[in-house]
Amino acid sequence: MQLMATRVRKESYTVDYAGFWIRFWAFLIDTLIIVGISLLYNGIWGLASGAGFWGEEATDPLLPDAVASSGSSLWAVSSGILFLIVVAYFICFWRWRGQTPGKMIMRLKIVHFNGAGMGWGGAVMRFLGYIISILLVLSGFFWIPVDIRRQGFHDKIADTFVIAVPRKRSAADGASRYKSEKAYEASR
Numbered sequence: 001m002q003l004m005a006t007r008v009r010k011e012s013y014t015v016d017y018a019g020f021w022i023r024f025w026a027f028l029i030d031t032l033i034i035v036g037i038s039l040l041y042n043g044i045w046g047l048a049s050g051a052g053f054w055g056e057e058a059t060d061p062l063l064p065d066a067v068a069s070s071g072s073s074l075w076a077v078s079s080g081i082l083f084l085i086v087v088a089y090f091i092c093f094w095r096w097r098g099q100t101p102g103k104m105i106m107r108l109k110i111v112h113f114n115g116a117g118m119g120w121g122g123a124v125m126r127f128l129g130y131i132i133s134i135l136l137v138l139s140g141f142f143w144i145p146v147d148i149r150r151q152g153f154h155d156k157i158a159d160t161f162v163i164a165v166p167r168k169r170s171a172a173d174g175a176s177r178y179k180s181e182k183a184y185e186a187s188r
Helices: 002-010 020-048 073-096 101-105 120-135 153-158 171-187
Strands: 063-067 108-112 160-164
Touching: 020 073, 020 101, 020 108, 073 120, 101 108, 120 153, 153 160
Parallel strands: none
Antiparallel strands: 108 160
């Protein structure tokens, strides 16, 4: 309990935690990107396995008498590789930028309590939290609007927060405002 009281005292009043809907739209953008990657990957896999870009029927090279289908050995390998691509998409972007492309577009960022970025371990823990949230009938995501800091289960597991990134002021805005403040001070 003392740790929580210490954390609350140290929080900045300027942090704007991202809510459920803006995070939902960011995730939807990421989902569309992943669907595009999946279609491209499946097309390339189909060409490489001899099934054609759109996946016409082909024989399975490991089981020559069988037709490549959802139960074939090639399908299992292909699905495993595609899953690793999805895992790498999230974990690598979280580690590199603290943002996936969807979060970049929606101006959101994932940070630790101290404001630092996420390491590899934190990114992996957050992804495992995603899986747990999904397995709990998405309840880990629906916790976001209820929580005071807008944390889902995956955020709590990785000790992260999703915040809104403020717009940067341009140099011209900062310079003109500064000059006007100096002029005001000089006129007093």
